[in-house]
Amino acid sequence: MALVVQKYGGSSVGSAERIKRVAERIVATKKAGNDVVVVVSAMGDTTDELLDLARQVSPVPPARELDMLLTSGERISMSLLAMAINSLGAEARSYTGSQAGVITTSAHGKARIIDVTPSRIQDAMSEGAIVIVAGFQGVSQDSKEITTLGRGGSDTTAVALAAATKADVCEIYTDVDGVYTADPRIVPNAKKLDTITYEEMLEMAACGAKVLMLRCVEYARRYNVPVHVRSSFSNKTGTIVSGSVEDLPVEQAMITGVAHDRSEAKITVTAVPDHPGIAAKIFRVVAQSELDIDMVVQNVSQAASGRTDITFTLAKVDGPRAVAALEKSRGEIGFDQVLYDEHVGKVSLIGAGMRSHPGVTATFCEALATAGVNIDIISTSEIRISVICRDTQLDDAVRALHDAFDLGTDEEAVVYAGTGR
Amino acid sequence: MALVVQKYGGSSVGSAERIKRVAERIVATKKAGNDVVVVVSAMGDTTDELLDLARQVSPVPPARELDMLLTSGERISMSLLAMAINSLGAEARSYTGSQAGVITTSAHGKARIIDVTPSRIQDAMSEGAIVIVAGFQGVSQDSKEITTLGRGGSDTTAVALAAATKADVCEIYTDVDGVYTADPRIVPNAKKLDTITYEEMLEMAACGAKVLMLRCVEYARRYNVPVHVRSSFSNKTGTIVSGSVEDLPVEQAMITGVAHDRSEAKITVTAVPDHPGIAAKIFRVVAQSELDIDMVVQNVSQAASGRTDITFTLAKVDGPRAVAALEKSRGEIGFDQVLYDEHVGKVSLIGAGMRSHPGVTATFCEALATAGVNIDIISTSEIRISVICRDTQLDDAVRALHDAFDLGTDEEAVVYAGTGR
Missing domain, CATH: 3.40.1160.10 (Acetylglutamate kinase-like)
Known part of the structure; x- marks a missing residue:
C-alpha cells in the first residue's frame, strides 16, 4: 500500500x-x-x-x-x-x-x-x-x-x-499537463518533459517557469520527495521531478528547456567609486529594505575616472523601494545616478548537459543574434545561461532558443485557463 | 476601568x-x-x-x-x-x-x-x-x-x-432597541422595557420572544452576568437583563410582557389506556427520537372506556419524526389515533407579579374571550400563563392581552430589518 x-x-x-x-x-x-x-x-x-x-x-x-x-x-x-x-x-x-x-x-x-x-x-x-x-x-x-x-x-x-x-x-x-520545454503559449510545439531533476527544476522555477514555485522544489530536493506535476483535467502522466543531475548519464539530452520571466526590472548605479567594499555597500542598502536581488553585473572600471557602473535585477514590485533606498544613500556611497528600467525580460536556457558541452553558450548567443535580440546582461550557472533583453523581444528570444536547441515536438500542447496559488 | x-x-x-x-x-x-x-x-x-x-x-x-x-x-x-x-x-x-x-x-x-x-x-x-x-x-x-x-x-x-x-x-x-412588552410588528404601541429579571427573560425567550435565545439567558442567570440588549443602529439605552424575581419589590409592575410563538405544532394521542406509566411510555418514545416537547395536557379519563387523550406541543420541524415514532409504537402502547395539527399558535403572558395577583388568569381568559379567541390548551408556571389557539387568531390574541394588561406606551417602537444568528 x-x-x-x-x-x-x-x-x-x-x-x-x-x-x-x-x-x-x-x-x-x-x-x-x-x-x-x-x-x-x-x-x-x-x-x-x-x-x-x-x-x-x-x-x-x-x-x-x-x-x-x-x-x-x-x-x-x-x-x-x-x-x-x-x-x-x-x-x-x-x-x-x-x-x-x-x-x-x-x-x-x-x-x-x-x-x-x-x-x-x-x-x-x-x-x-x-x-x-x-x-x-x-x-x-x-x-x-x-x-x-x-x-x-x-x-x-x-x-x-x-x-x-x-x-x-x-x-x-x-492546469497544465506537466513541465514543458517552454511556455506552450509562446512556443506552440513545446514538449512535455517526462522527468526532470531537482536542480534543473529549481533553475526553471527561479527563471520564471510558473508550474512549480522555487520553495516547493527546494523542499522536495532537501527531503528527496518525488513530485509528479500533472493536470487535474486529464488522466495523463505528467512530469516527475526527482533525482540529481549528478546521477544523470552523460548521454542524456543535454538541454532541458527555456524559461522566461517578465516580472523583473533592472537598476543601474552609475559612476560608483571603484574600490573594495563599494558593491557590498550598495547591496547592503538594498538588503536592509528586505528586497531580494537576482542578477548582478559589474563592468570593468574606466581607468581614467576610477569609477564603474553596477547593474542588477530584482522584482518589479520591489523596484521603487530599492530606488528610494539607494537615492537616500547617495551621499554615503558617492555614485552619480540610479537608472531604473522596467521594460526588460529575462530568458534562460536550462540543462544539466551544458556542464560538459562548451559550445552551448556560442549557440545560445548566435541564436539570439539571428533573431535580432540584443543582449543586455548575461549571467550563467553550471546548468543555466540567462540574459536580460528588451521585454518586447522576449517572445522572439524564447522561440529562437527553443528552435536552436531543437527542443520541440510535433504534438501540440494542451493549455487550460486559470491558475492556483 | x-x-x-x-x-x-x-x-x-x-x-x-x-x-x-x-x-x-x-x-x-x-x-x-x-x-x-x-x-x-x-x-x-x-x-x-x-x-x-x-x-x-x-x-x-x-x-x-x-x-x-x-x-x-x-x-x-x-x-x-x-x-x-x-x-x-x-x-x-x-x-x-x-x-x-x-x-x-x-x-x-x-x-x-x-x-x-x-x-x-x-x-x-x-x-x-x-x-x-x-x-x-x-x-x-x-x-x-x-x-x-x-x-x-x-x-x-x-x-x-x-x-x-x-x-x-x-x-x-x-436590530431592535431592546426587549419589548410584545413584538412591535404586531403591537405598534409595545413598550421597551428598561429592566427585566433573568426568570422573566427566560420565560419570554422560551415562549417565542426572539431577541435573546434561551441558552444565553440561562447562562447569564447561572453566572449572574448583567446583559444589556441594545441596538447597533442607535445609541439609546436598551434593556438590562439582571436580578431575580425574588428580589423585586412586590409593588413592581406585575406584568412584563406578551410573547408569541408560531413555530410549534400540536400532537394528540387519542384513547390511551388510562393506567399508570402510559404517559411516561409516550414521552419516552418521543424522547428516544431526541425531540423536545413543550406543553403537555392530559384530559380526565372517560369513566366508561377507561381511556384518555394526551396532547402535547413541540417544534413544527420535529413534528413528522414524532408522529412516525408514535405510529411505530402503537401496538406496544395501545392507543387509537395520532392527530397532528400545525395550524396552532402559542401566546404567553409573563410577569413576576402574577405570583401574588390571583385575578390575572381570569383577566387573561376574559380578554381572549372578548377578542373571540378560542383556547385550546392552557399551561401555567409561577410567572407565566400560556395558551394554544388557532394560528390565524394569534395576532389578535397578542393585542388583546397587551391591551387588557395595559402594557402599551404612546411612543412608537423602532423596528429594523434583518436578524443575526
Missing part, C-alpha cells in the same frame, strides 16, 4: 462541480489501495474576493488579521471537498494547517515551514480516513498565531506533508 | 460599511477607558451562502465538516472587524472560538459550552488590545474538533466570555 499526497490548486476546486470531480479522483486513488493526503487551495476567486473586502475596511490591513482572513478560503474549500468525498461513500476529514501540524515562522503573509508534526493526520489515516489539509497556511512556532506561507504555499505544504509522512509521491495537480 | 463584552449579530456586520460603523463604536468604548471583548457573528448572508455550497456538493453533509465550513463565516467577519479597528488607530486582535478558549461538548452543530479558558484573550487585553472573538463556535473538550453551538450561539459565546472574564456587562447589539 502506497501513501500518496495530492495537491489541488484553486482552479481545480473552483466550483461545486469541479470539487465533485476532484473528489472522484481522490476516491479512485483511495480505492486503488493507497492512503491519501490531499492538500487544497482556496476556491478560484475566493482569495481575491477576501482581499477586496479587506481593502474596503482598511487601507493597510495588519498582516496578522490578513492571514486570519485569507485562511478562511482553504477552510471553505477543504470542508466542501471532504463533504463531496463523504457523499461518494468514502470517509474524509479536513484539517487546518494548524491541526495538521504545519509549524511555521511567524512572518505573516510569507511564513516558512519549520517543521511538520503530522500525528493527527496519521491517526486519521490509520482509521481509514482520507485526509484533507488546508494548503498555504500553518501556525507559528513561538506565538501560536495563524500564518500564511505566501506564493506557492500550497505546493510547499504538499511537499512538506509528503516529507513528514514519508509519502511515496507528491502529486501536484495543476 | 470596566471590562465590557459586546456582541454584534450578522446584520450589524453585514457589509464593509456596517463593519466600519461597528468599529467606531468599539473604539469609542475603548477610548472611554474600558477593556473590550467583542463577539461577532458571520456577515449577513454568509452562513446561507456556505450552506448552499454544501448542498451543492453533498445531500447530507457530515456534521463535522459542516462545522468546519460554517466557522469560516465568523473568521471572515472577525478579521475584517479587527482590520477596521486597526485602521482607526486602536489595536485589535481576532481569535477563533478555539483560540479564545471556548471549550464545548462534541455535538457538532449543537455543541454546548462546557468551559471557557480565556488566558490568551486576557493576555491580549493586558497588552492593551481590543479582543475580537468568533461567536457561535468552539473546540470540543475530548477530540479537539471544531464545533458550532447552534441557534443563538453567538449570544451564548458573549455571555460565557463575560462570565469567564468577570466582565462588568455583556452588551448584546441587535
Whole structure:
C-alpha cells in the first residue's frame, strides 16, 4: 500500500462541480489501495474576493488579521471537498494547517515551514480516513498565531506533508499537463518533459517557469520527495521531478528547456567609486529594505575616472523601494545616478548537459543574434545561461532558443485557463 | 476601568460599511477607558451562502465538516472587524472560538459550552488590545474538533466570555432597541422595557420572544452576568437583563410582557389506556427520537372506556419524526389515533407579579374571550400563563392581552430589518 499526497490548486476546486470531480479522483486513488493526503487551495476567486473586502475596511490591513482572513478560503474549500468525498461513500476529514501540524515562522503573509508534526493526520489515516489539509497556511512556532506561507504555499505544504509522512509521491495537480520545454503559449510545439531533476527544476522555477514555485522544489530536493506535476483535467502522466543531475548519464539530452520571466526590472548605479567594499555597500542598502536581488553585473572600471557602473535585477514590485533606498544613500556611497528600467525580460536556457558541452553558450548567443535580440546582461550557472533583453523581444528570444536547441515536438500542447496559488 | 463584552449579530456586520460603523463604536468604548471583548457573528448572508455550497456538493453533509465550513463565516467577519479597528488607530486582535478558549461538548452543530479558558484573550487585553472573538463556535473538550453551538450561539459565546472574564456587562447589539412588552410588528404601541429579571427573560425567550435565545439567558442567570440588549443602529439605552424575581419589590409592575410563538405544532394521542406509566411510555418514545416537547395536557379519563387523550406541543420541524415514532409504537402502547395539527399558535403572558395577583388568569381568559379567541390548551408556571389557539387568531390574541394588561406606551417602537444568528 502506497501513501500518496495530492495537491489541488484553486482552479481545480473552483466550483461545486469541479470539487465533485476532484473528489472522484481522490476516491479512485483511495480505492486503488493507497492512503491519501490531499492538500487544497482556496476556491478560484475566493482569495481575491477576501482581499477586496479587506481593502474596503482598511487601507493597510495588519498582516496578522490578513492571514486570519485569507485562511478562511482553504477552510471553505477543504470542508466542501471532504463533504463531496463523504457523499461518494468514502470517509474524509479536513484539517487546518494548524491541526495538521504545519509549524511555521511567524512572518505573516510569507511564513516558512519549520517543521511538520503530522500525528493527527496519521491517526486519521490509520482509521481509514482520507485526509484533507488546508494548503498555504500553518501556525507559528513561538506565538501560536495563524500564518500564511505566501506564493506557492500550497505546493510547499504538499511537499512538506509528503516529507513528514514519508509519502511515496507528491502529486501536484495543476492546469497544465506537466513541465514543458517552454511556455506552450509562446512556443506552440513545446514538449512535455517526462522527468526532470531537482536542480534543473529549481533553475526553471527561479527563471520564471510558473508550474512549480522555487520553495516547493527546494523542499522536495532537501527531503528527496518525488513530485509528479500533472493536470487535474486529464488522466495523463505528467512530469516527475526527482533525482540529481549528478546521477544523470552523460548521454542524456543535454538541454532541458527555456524559461522566461517578465516580472523583473533592472537598476543601474552609475559612476560608483571603484574600490573594495563599494558593491557590498550598495547591496547592503538594498538588503536592509528586505528586497531580494537576482542578477548582478559589474563592468570593468574606466581607468581614467576610477569609477564603474553596477547593474542588477530584482522584482518589479520591489523596484521603487530599492530606488528610494539607494537615492537616500547617495551621499554615503558617492555614485552619480540610479537608472531604473522596467521594460526588460529575462530568458534562460536550462540543462544539466551544458556542464560538459562548451559550445552551448556560442549557440545560445548566435541564436539570439539571428533573431535580432540584443543582449543586455548575461549571467550563467553550471546548468543555466540567462540574459536580460528588451521585454518586447522576449517572445522572439524564447522561440529562437527553443528552435536552436531543437527542443520541440510535433504534438501540440494542451493549455487550460486559470491558475492556483 | 470596566471590562465590557459586546456582541454584534450578522446584520450589524453585514457589509464593509456596517463593519466600519461597528468599529467606531468599539473604539469609542475603548477610548472611554474600558477593556473590550467583542463577539461577532458571520456577515449577513454568509452562513446561507456556505450552506448552499454544501448542498451543492453533498445531500447530507457530515456534521463535522459542516462545522468546519460554517466557522469560516465568523473568521471572515472577525478579521475584517479587527482590520477596521486597526485602521482607526486602536489595536485589535481576532481569535477563533478555539483560540479564545471556548471549550464545548462534541455535538457538532449543537455543541454546548462546557468551559471557557480565556488566558490568551486576557493576555491580549493586558497588552492593551481590543479582543475580537468568533461567536457561535468552539473546540470540543475530548477530540479537539471544531464545533458550532447552534441557534443563538453567538449570544451564548458573549455571555460565557463575560462570565469567564468577570466582565462588568455583556452588551448584546441587535436590530431592535431592546426587549419589548410584545413584538412591535404586531403591537405598534409595545413598550421597551428598561429592566427585566433573568426568570422573566427566560420565560419570554422560551415562549417565542426572539431577541435573546434561551441558552444565553440561562447562562447569564447561572453566572449572574448583567446583559444589556441594545441596538447597533442607535445609541439609546436598551434593556438590562439582571436580578431575580425574588428580589423585586412586590409593588413592581406585575406584568412584563406578551410573547408569541408560531413555530410549534400540536400532537394528540387519542384513547390511551388510562393506567399508570402510559404517559411516561409516550414521552419516552418521543424522547428516544431526541425531540423536545413543550406543553403537555392530559384530559380526565372517560369513566366508561377507561381511556384518555394526551396532547402535547413541540417544534413544527420535529413534528413528522414524532408522529412516525408514535405510529411505530402503537401496538406496544395501545392507543387509537395520532392527530397532528400545525395550524396552532402559542401566546404567553409573563410577569413576576402574577405570583401574588390571583385575578390575572381570569383577566387573561376574559380578554381572549372578548377578542373571540378560542383556547385550546392552557399551561401555567409561577410567572407565566400560556395558551394554544388557532394560528390565524394569534395576532389578535397578542393585542388583546397587551391591551387588557395595559402594557402599551404612546411612543412608537423602532423596528429594523434583518436578524443575526
